[in-house]
Structure formats: structure tokens, C-alpha cells
Amino acid sequence: MTDLPHFQLNQAVPSPVPSPAVLAALATRRSAPAQALAAPGPSDSQLDAILQLGARTPDHGKLFPWRFVVLGPRSRAEIAEKLAVLAEARDKPAKDQAVLAKLTAAPVTVLVVSTPVPDAKPIWEQQLSAGAVCMNLEHAAGGFGFSSSWITDWYSYDPQATALFGLTEGETVAGFIHIGTLTEPALERPRPDMAAKVTRLP
Numbered sequence: 001m002t003d004l005p006h007f008q009l010n011q012a013v014p015s016p017v018p019s020p021a022v023l024a025a026l027a028t029r030r031s032a033p034a035q036a037l038a039a040p041g042p043s044d045s046q047l048d049a050i051l052q053l054g055a056r057t058p059d060h061g062k063l064f065p066w067r068f069v070v071l072g073p074r075s076r077a078e079i080a081e082k083l084a085v086l087a088e089a090r091d092k093p094a095k096d097q098a099v100l101a102k103l104t105a106a107p108v109t110v111l112v113v114s115t116p117v118p119d120a121k122p123i124w125e126q127q128l129s130a131g132a133v134c135m136n137l138e139h140a141a142g143g144f145g146f147s148s149s150w151i152t153d154w155y156s157y158d159p160q161a162t163a164l165f166g167l168t169e170g171e172t173v174a175g176f177i178h179i180g181t182l183t184e185p186a187l188e189r190p191r192p193d194m195a196a197k198v199t200r201l202p
């Protein structure tokens, strides 16, 4: 299952073929509540494949303007403790303490860091690429039968907090992708009225 196709530079990559399985996966994908994600999570080799698939994402200029931090249970627990102290020192509302439970619940978490290259392609485009990586990680996790959750929360926007995850100047959290297994299926959420979202030009 972790035997992914591999291509040499400039080798022809097969064109898409109709795949009901891919369409069904897209039609049924649904984020998990992060705090409900339980074991089993991906094995080391499955996680390697998920990361490799996540990195197979368009980016303008071949800059690869993102990186991954794989967070296991111990590092997350240690960081969550420090975040709790930070939240207290900042006199943050109780809900900011409560959301820390989402950070530590899943078997594994991949932090996607946006690392835009200055004076290259527009920063916005580089950030979009990091977002696309997050989505591809979720698709790849789904391909292995895992549920996932894309979370940011307050600690993604606090420089003292992001430093705990090793982020440096100019780097931004694109998302924490929590991966694991749901014991109960997620419930459908509102979906947009497509007529209001689609403009068709002749």
C-alpha cells in the first residue's frame, strides 16, 4: 500500500483515467473533530507516504515554499503545557485553554509551515501552495483510511507560541493536520449553494 509510483525528472507521468473511487473519496471526505481522533494512526511508512503525497503539490516557481514538522505525542504534550502557561500569562479566555485538547488528541500531527521565499513569486501564491499541501495531506491520509482535521487556533498566530514549534521569522502556520481514526462517523455540515458560488461565462 505504501508502494507509491515514482517518476524520474522529465519522465512522462500517466494522464488521469476515470476513477469512481477518487470521485467517491472527494464526495465523501469530511474533516474529523480533532479531539475525536484516536488510534490507530498512520504507521511510519504510511506517514512517509502521506508526507510525500502532500509535497506533490503545485507551487509557482518550484520554490517548495513550505515544510513539515511531524509532532508525536510527547512533543505535543510538552508544547501544550507551555502553551497553557502562555495562555494563562496572557490572561486568555478559558476557551483558549480548552482548545489545547485538540492539539494533543490525535495519534499524529503534521504541522505545515508556510516558508515563502522573499522577492520570488507573490507571497500570496506561495501561501496558497502551503494551503494546497494541507489539503493534499488530508486526501492522502484519507487514502490510507484515516480521518484528519485541519486546525490553526490562537497559537498559530502568536509568535511566542509558534516559536515553541520551531517557527522562525517569516514563517507562518498553514495548518496543523491531525491524523487518526474516528470511532463514530463525522456528521455532514452545511455546504454552499453552488448556484450562488458559480459564475458561468460563455
Ligand SMILES: Cc1cc2nc3c(=O)[nH]c(=O)nc-3n(C[C@H](O)[C@H](O)[C@H](O)COP(=O)(O)O)c2cc1C
Pocket: 029, 030, 031, 032, 149, 150, 151, 152, 153, 154, 174, 175, 189
Ligand atoms: C486554514 C484553516 C484553519 C482552520 N482552523 C480551525 C480551527 O482553528 N479550529 C477549528 O475548529 N476548525 C478549524 N478549521 C476548520 C476545520 O478544518 C473544519 O473541520 C473543516 O473546515 C470542515 O470542513 P469539511 O467538512 O469540508 O472537511 C480550519 C480550516 C482551515 C481551512
